[in-house]
Amino acid sequence: NAGVTQTPKFQVLKTGQSMTLQCAQDMNHEYMSWYRQDPGMGLRLIHYSVGAGITDQGEVPNGYNVSRSTTEDFPLRLLSAAPSQTSVYFCASSTGGLGAFFGQGTRLTVV
Amino acid sequence: GNSVTQMEGPVTLSEEAFLTINCTYTATGYPSLFWYVQYPGEGLQLLLKATKADDKGSNKGFEATYRKETTSFHLEKGSVQVSDSAVYFCALSATGNNRKLIWGLGTSLAVNP
Numbered sequence: 153n154a155g156v157t158q159t160p161k162f163q164v165l166k167t168g169q170s171m172t173l174q175c176a177q178d179m180n181h182e183y184m185s186w187y188r189q190d191p192g193m194g195l196r197l198i199h200y201s202v203g204a205g206i207t208d209q210g211e212v213p214n215g216y217n218v219s220r221s222t223t224e225d226f227p228l229r230l231l232s233a234a235p236s237q238t239s240v241y242f243c244a245s246s247t248g249g250l251g252a253f254f255g256q257g258t259r260l261t262v263v
Numbered sequence: 264g265n266s267v268t269q270m271e272g273p274v275t276l277s278e279e280a281f282l283t284i285n286c287t288y289t290a291t292g293y294p295s296l297f298w299y300v301q302y303p304g305e306g307l308q309l310l311l312k313a314t315k316a317d318d319k320g321s322n323k324g325f326e327a328t329y330r331k332e333t334t335s336f337h338l339e340k341g342s343v344q345v346s347d348s349a350v351y352f353c354a355l356s357a358t359g360n361n362r363k364l365i366w367g368l369g370t371s372l373a374v375n376p
Binding site: 156183185192193194195197200242244246250251252253254255256257 | 295297299305306307308309312352363364366367368369
């Protein structure tokens with residue numbers, strides 16, 4: 153039972169580089185989301201999707217893009233990495249009132 | 264708008280002590296309420312939930328009761344263990360939208376042997 157799988161677990165980028173964080177779920181959940189977690193700031197919603205082909209912005213969308221071509225996958229793209237994007241990123245999926253299921257996180261450092 | 268306020272940490276307890284982590288919320292209607300736990304280096308896991316007033320969620324010895332009159336959902340455990348050391352997050356999902364979550368800032372708990 154894989155649940156929500158995120159890759160990679162760790163990544164170091166240079167300022168200006170781009171990359172994609174991968175997220176896949178095997179629970180057939182409609183709703184998926186990306187958060188970043190920074191010390192003292194809790195979880196902040198970056199982007200979310202309520203189903204394939206539908207995405208919307210969260211609290212802190214600038215510098216990130218998402219797409220949702222299938223129910224299973226919800227990649228997060230960093231267009232031009234900046235040191236302010238150093239953070240731990242979590243993908244989550246959910247359905248109904250069951251609460252969210254989280255991936256293990258990606259620890260990103262931008263130098 | 265909707266919001267969640269948790270007590271600030273860190274909370275440090277000795278093993279077998281009683282734990283309370285306060286959580287209050289602001290929301291219209293009847294939100295669902297959740298507690299999540301994050302162990303070091305891991306993602307968040309759902310600990311317990313309650314979907315209507317006076318419901319009590321419970322799991323692994325933890326409990327929380329949905330109190331609409333005080334807009335609270337305090338987390339309690341009668342006897343903590345070292346393995347309970349983690350960060351605990353309170354969250355709500357607003358009426359009619361059981362998927363988008365509003366988060367507290369988290370409370371770090373350290374339990375000493």
